[in-house]
Amino acid sequence: MTGSKKKPILEVRGLRARVGGKEILRGLDLTIQAGEVHAIMGPNGSGKSTLANVLAGHEGYEVTGGQVMYRGKDLLSVSTEERAREGIFLAFQYPVEIPGISTAYFLRASLNSILKHRGEEEIDPIDFLTLVKKKAKLVQMDQSLLNRPVNEGFSGGEKKRNEILQMMVLEPRLAILDETDSGLDIDALKIVASGVNAMRDPERAMIVVTHYQRLLTYIVPDRVHVLSHGRIVKSGGKELALELEEKGYAWTEIDSPAPAAPTSPDVPAS
Amino acid sequence: MKKAGTSTKVIEELTNQEYRYGFVTDVDTDSVPPGLNEDVIRLISAKKNEPPFLLEWRLRAYRHWLTLREPKWAHVHYPPIDYQSIVYYSAPKAKKDGPRSLDEVDPEMLATFEKLGISLNEQKRLSGVAVDAVFDSVSVATTFKEKLGEIGVIFCSFSDAVVNHPELIEKYLGSVVPYTDNFFASLNSAVFTDGSFCFIPKGVRCPMELSTYFRINAANTGQFERTLIVAEAGSYVSYLEGCTAPMRDENQLHAAVVELITHDNAQIKYSTVQNWYPGDAQGRGGIFNFVTKRGKCLGVNSKISWSQVETGSAITWKYPSCILLGDNSIGEFYSVALTNNYQQADTGTKMIHIGKNTTSTIISKGISAGHGQNTYRGLVKMGKGAKNSRNYSQCDSLLLGDKCGAHTFPYVEVGNSSSRLEHEASTSKIGEDQLFYCRQRGLSQEDAVSMIVNGFCKEVFRQLPMEFAVEAQKLLGVSLEGSVG
Ligand SMILES: Nc1ncnc2c1ncn2[C@@H]1O[C@H](COP(=O)(O)OP(=O)(O)O)[C@@H](O)[C@H]1O
Ligand SMILES: [Mg+2]
Numbered sequence: 154m155t156g157s158k159k160k161p162i163l164e165v166r167g168l169r170a171r172v173g174g175k176e177i178l179r180g181l182d183l184t185i186q187a188g189e190v191h192a193i194m195g196p197n198g199s200g201k202s203t204l205a206n207v208l209a210g211h212e213g214y215e216v217t218g219g220q221v222m223y224r225g226k227d228l229l230s231v232s233t234e235e236r237a238r239e240g241i242f243l244a245f246q247y248p249v250e251i252p253g254i255s256t257a258y259f260l261r262a263s264l265n266s267i268l269k270h271r272g273e274e275e276i277d278p279i280d281f282l283t284l285v286k287k288k289a290k291l292v293q294m295d296q297s298l299l300n301r302p303v304n305e306g307f308s309g310g311e312k313k314r315n316e317i318l319q320m321m322v323l324e325p326r327l328a329i330l331d332e333t334d335s336g337l338d339i340d341a342l343k344i345v346a347s348g349v350n351a352m353r354d355p356e357r358a359m360i361v362v363t364h365y366q367r368l369l370t371y372i373v374p375d376r377v378h379v380l381s382h383g384r385i386v387k388s389g390g391k392e393l394a395l396e397l398e399e400k401g402y403a404w405t406e407i408d409s410p411a412p413a414a415p416t417s418p419d420v421p422a423s
Numbered sequence: 424m425k426k427a428g429t430s431t432k433v434i435e436e437l438t439n440q441e442y443r444y445g446f447v448t449d450v451d452t453d454s455v456p457p458g459l460n461e462d463v464i465r466l467i468s469a470k471k472n473e474p475p476f477l478l479e480w481r482l483r484a485y486r487h488w489l490t491l492r493e494p495k496w497a498h499v500h501y502p503p504i505d506y507q508s509i510v511y512y513s514a515p516k517a518k519k520d521g522p523r524s525l526d527e528v529d530p531e532m533l534a535t536f537e538k539l540g541i542s543l544n545e546q547k548r549l550s551g552v553a554v555d556a557v558f559d560s561v562s563v564a565t566t567f568k569e570k571l572g573e574i575g576v577i578f579c580s581f582s583d584a585v586v587n588h589p590e591l592i593e594k595y596l597g598s599v600v601p602y603t604d605n606f607f608a609s610l611n612s613a614v615f616t617d618g619s620f621c622f623i624p625k626g627v628r629c630p631m632e633l634s635t636y637f638r639i640n641a642a643n644t645g646q647f648e649r650t651l652i653v654a655e656a657g658s659y660v661s662y663l664e665g666c667t668a669p670m671r672d673e674n675q676l677h678a679a680v681v682e683l684i685t686h687d688n689a690q691i692k693y694s695t696v697q698n699w700y701p702g703d704a705q706g707r708g709g710i711f712n713f714v715t716k717r718g719k720c721l722g723v724n725s726k727i728s729w730s731q732v733e734t735g736s737a738i739t740w741k742y743p744s745c746i747l748l749g750d751n752s753i754g755e756f757y758s759v760a761l762t763n764n765y766q767q768a769d770t771g772t773k774m775i776h777i778g779k780n781t782t783s784t785i786i787s788k789g790i791s792a793g794h795g796q797n798t799y800r801g802l803v804k805m806g807k808g809a810k811n812s813r814n815y816s817q818c819d820s821l822l823l824g825d826k827c828g829a830h831t832f833p834y835v836e837v838g839n840s841s842s843r844l845e846h847e848a849s850t851s852k853i854g855e856d857q858l859f860y861c862r863q864r865g866l867s868q869e870d871a872v873s874m875i876v877n878g879f880c881k882e883v884f885r886q887l888p889m890e891f892a893v894e895a896q897k898l899l900g901v902s903l904e905g906s907v908g
Contacts, residue, residue, distance in 0.1 A: 209859075209863050210862075210863075211859050212855075212859075213855060213859075232862075233859065233862040233863060234862040234863075234865055234866060234867055234868070236863075237862065237863050237864055237865040238865045242863075243863050245860065245863075248860070249854070249856050249857050249859075249860035250857075251857060251860070251861070251874070251875060251878055252878050252879060252881075253877065253878025253879055253880070253881035253882075254874055254875075254877070254878035254881075259861075259864070259874070260864075262864075262866060262870070262874070263864035263865050263866060264865075266864075266865035266866055266867070266870075267865045270865070302878065319864065323864070323865075
């Protein structure tokens with residue numbers, strides 16, 4: 154490799170993971186360069202959220218094989234919060250409620266933990282409020298939500314906007330958006346997409362998990378991957394999303410190559 | 424890579440708490456031998472130069488106590504208490520007749536309270552909080568007594584009040600909690616040693632918070648304090664109470680009685696941060712905190728508000744209650760009770776509605792960690808004449824881990840058809856999902872737990888005076904502190 158060649162932000166090799174005693178990821182490969190937006194598509198239950206959770210370090214998922222490098226370093230030995238502080242952000246498919254803690258307070262604590270990790274000065278409440286209000290405007294999020302407990306009583310769309318708001322404030326290096334589009338009407342979808350597009354940056358990479366092509370007309374990905382039975386079975390450019398929409402996921406299953414590692418009995422070898 | 428279920432383990436580690444007030448002060452004490460009989464009571468009364476009516480009252484209480492059995496209905500378990508092995512009076516030895524002014528207080532005492540974060544130096548105190556410092560069986564100092572005296576507020580140790588204001592003591596003592604009330608209240612009435620007395624005269628809004636800090640120091644000694652607060656018509660006072668004790672392997676008994684009285688349009692706000700030694704991680708030692716606290720809204724439009732943060736003690740048995748006699752009177756109870764390791768708490772309130780249009784609010788937050796057992800027990804009673812009375816109760820439990828327990832026993836008695844009651848209850852676990860969400864945003868496991876717990880207690884903390892709220896939040900953090908895996 155020459156020095157001029159770009160270093161990937163994320164390199165996943167042969168990743169295997171189990172949850173609830175069941176193997177979900179079965180040898181997954183994925184490489185993402187800085188500046189790129191990758192879409193991961195796949196039917197329900199194919200392992201998209203599992204991948205997102207494993208990358209973010211959820212301890213309920215047991216990694217049984219493979220390797221993940223984040224900015225050239227082993228990621229799997231790093232704790233959840235360290236990963237977050239190092240710039241990994243997960244926009245949750247199902248954002249969690251934290252009663253009694255205001256959205257603004259939570260987000261400031263979060264930002265400060267990241268700033269502190271970087272050896273930077275913590276942000277004071279006044280500067281923070283200015284910052285968060287500016288970002289809230291971009292995702293057209295009602296400012297009154299900032300004073301309400303995190304996600305408590307938020308509508309589905311408000312929760313998703315709150316995830317995007319947090320992403321915009323925390324400015325991650327690797328953002329993983331897990332079905333941020335689901336449950337959004339078209340206007341909300343456009344707002345979320347424009348938020349994501351505004352975050353595109355040569356230093357940043359994004360993984361957009363979705364099972365509809367719809368979002369990808371607003372967030373145009375550099376690469377599209379199809380996840381099936383815990384592996385990437387097809388990768389291509391943005392056209393792949395359209396092809397999928399047309400032909401359905403069944404089409405990718407037929408093309409599915411044989412798994413490299415020992416197979417489970419429920420996956421027929423071709 | 425860690426597996427599912429590790430968060431339970433992490434919480435276990437987190438809840439290994441450290442008690443920061445466990446030191447012992449080395450002082451010469453003047454104590455009576457262990458054991459209880461009429462002579463001991465006479466001795467205590469004589470040491471305090473009490474008027475005859477009080478000795479008589481104590482003896483009546485003692486004789487009644489002899490007919491009672493220790494109550495067993497609370498959801499708590501402990502070995503039998505040997506009442507004959509307890510020392511009922513222990514006081515740091517006074518140089519002369521006890522300190523008459525702050526300058527005469529034993530420097531060792533000042534240092535002890537200083538170490539507990541309670542400065543008895545009036546000049547050094549930041550804000551308007553007057554303190555009565557009680558060490559074992561006696562009050563060692565009361566600050567701002569003179570300043571408060573200028574506006575007619577009496578704030579002094581109970582012993583001083585008995586000597587200087589016997590008519591007020593005779594009038595109000597036992598008027599809310601009679602000596603026949605219950606086993607521990609009877610015992611307290613017989614042997615109580617000190618505590619605080621506050622009297623707010625008509626129309627006075629007490630300009631500073633009044634507070635008592637209770638410290639148990641001597642071994643094998645029971646602390647039986649008595650607090651009496653009287654708010655005359657149209658007056659207001661905010662009173663704070665704090666407490667700590669050394670770490671010892673033996674249990675120690677603390678059986679206090681607190682009585683509050685509000686006349687017409689008066690208001691008492693009573694806040695407690697209870698941090699008695701809770702025992703160690705194996706459940707050895709700790710204070711048995713068996714307390715009777717009750718307020719009587721005697722006058723119309725009067726209000727009594729209890730706020731408590733209970734993090735200490737091996738066993739807590741305590742139901743700060745309100746008797747709503749005056750029409751339109753208001754009773755409130757806001758409580759956070761945390762039980763960790765082998766701590767047990769059975770706490771709640773009684774709201775007795777007697778007057779018309781009386782209202783009460785109950786907000787109870789129980790947090791259980793480790794093997795802790797947390798019980799809410801409450802009674803809302805609407806009397807026949809309590810027309811249009813209202814109650815709102817909310818009891819929430821939060822479980823940290825899977826070895827602890829939460830229990831709720833709400834009792835309701837309604838004697839008229841115009842009363843309205845609302846009750847809400849919930850039990851939740853700190854979820855893996857909540858912790859993961861916080862940690863994914865960069866917060867440490869410890870900060871995440873602390874944040875979730877603080878959020879859970881928000882409605883109660885909001886009721887505490889500023890200074891106390893900050894202390895309470897820190898205390899919860901410390902009580903859940905430990906090494907994070
Ligand atoms: N905690 C769990 N216990 C057992 N099975 C799980 C758990 N979480 C996910 N799964 C299973 O793993 C598979 C993949 O789930 P997921 O990654 O959420 O899929 P996707 O996000 O692609 O819809 C599904 O079959 C799901 O039922
Ligand atoms: Mg999913």
